[in-house]
Amino acid sequence: MTSRGKIVDAIVDLDEPTALGLADEMIKSGVDPVEILERCREGMSIVGERFESGDFFLSEMIMAAEIFNQIMEKIRPQLKRSFIESKGKIVIGTVEGDVHDIGKNIVIALLEAEGFDIVDLGVDVPPKRFVEAIRKHAPDIVGMSSLLTVAIESTKRTVDAIAEAGLRDKVRVIIGGGRVDEYTTEYVKPDASTDNAAQGVRLCKKLLGGVEV
Numbered sequence: 001m002t003s004r005g006k007i008v009d010a011i012v013d014l015d016e017p018t019a020l021g022l023a024d025e026m027i028k029s030g031v032d033p034v035e036i037l038e039r040c041r042e043g044m045s046i047v048g049e050r051f052e053s054g055d056f057f058l059s060e061m062i063m064a065a066e067i068f069n070q071i072m073e074k075i076r077p078q079l080k081r082s083f084i085e086s087k088g089k090i091v092i093g094t095v096e097g098d099v100h101d102i103g104k105n106i107v108i109a110l111l112e113a114e115g116f117d118i119v120d121l122g123v124d125v126p127p128k129r130f131v132e133a134i135r136k137h138a139p140d141i142v143g144m145s146s147l148l149t150v151a152i153e154s155t156k157r158t159v160d161a162i163a164e165a166g167l168r169d170k171v172r173v174i175i176g177g178g179r180v181d182e183y184t185t186e187y188v189k190p191d192a193s194t195d196n197a198a199q200g201v202r203l204c205k206k207l208l209g210g211v212e213v
């Protein structure tokens with residue numbers, strides 16, 4: 001099996017030393033950091049399935065998240081920003097009721113590497129705080145992350161609150177996360193949506209009139 005397959009297994013087996021060792025090996029041999037993150041995401045997806053089927057408990061999801069975060073720390077320096085001029089400002093957060101932030105942090109790392117300035121509002125962010133942040137930072141784009149089905153409702157409430165504050169035509173909205181699909185997109189009505197960080201970066205560039213996706 002290749003290192004790419006092995007790292008998926010190591011995450012699912014919650015084998016921290018092996019997962020971290022494989023990440024080092026892949027970085028050293030020049031594997032694209034985005035590809036490494038994608039393999040780790042695959043592992044997390046299986047961890048989620050095991051939790052859903054009752055084979056894993058919450059503690060195992062926490063352990064898997066801990067492994068992922070450590071791999072992310074190794075990868076972050078590989079994504080070093082290579083632009084001096086800002087491509088635009090993005091306010092981003094995980095919506096109210098949801099504390100998942102691994103995906104959000106990956107998107108932030110990729111966006112920063114591409115030259116965007118980021119204001120990270122953290123997790124469990126109420127609609128009001130998104131509105132305040134738009135007033136304070138005047139971003140070009142607002143990004144919302146959600147991993148829970150129930151959080152789609154908060155995402156909708158957040159977009160509605162931005163509209164009620166009269167700010168909807170001042171910012172572009174992108175939503176992302178594991179539960180985002182064509183139905184949620186139709187319901188929330190953002191300017192763009194995706195369940196993939198690299199695609200999210202391309203969409204942000206497109207929203208600001210850059211390259212086509």
Ligand code: B12
Pocket residue numbers: 040041044045046047048049051052058061062064065092097098099100101102103104106107143144145146147148149150174175176177178179194195196197198199200201
């Ligand atoms: C790790 C994890 C946790 C950790 C989170 C740690 C952390 N700091 O984030 C902990 C243990 C805390 C946790 C808690 C819970 N979790 Co949880 N968790 C997961 C798990 C296994 C992995 C998530 C993850 O990090 N994936 C890896 C990242 C890289 O992928 P991602 O988040 O999808 O992000 C990618 C894209 O979506 C995109 N993206 C993400 N955000 C954004 C934003 C923008 C703007 C853009 C452009 C792109 C983008 O980019 C990323 C990279 O490509 C998932 C399983 C799964 N399949 O998602 C369950 C899962 C999300 N959890 C679940 C549940 C049920 C819970 C709990 C309710 C469990 C409980 N009983 O308490 C709590 C909820 C707590 C809360 N209020 O939020 C369910 C949700 C089910 C549902 N449909 O609602 C899942 C799907 C597991 C399952 N299959 O049952 N969880």
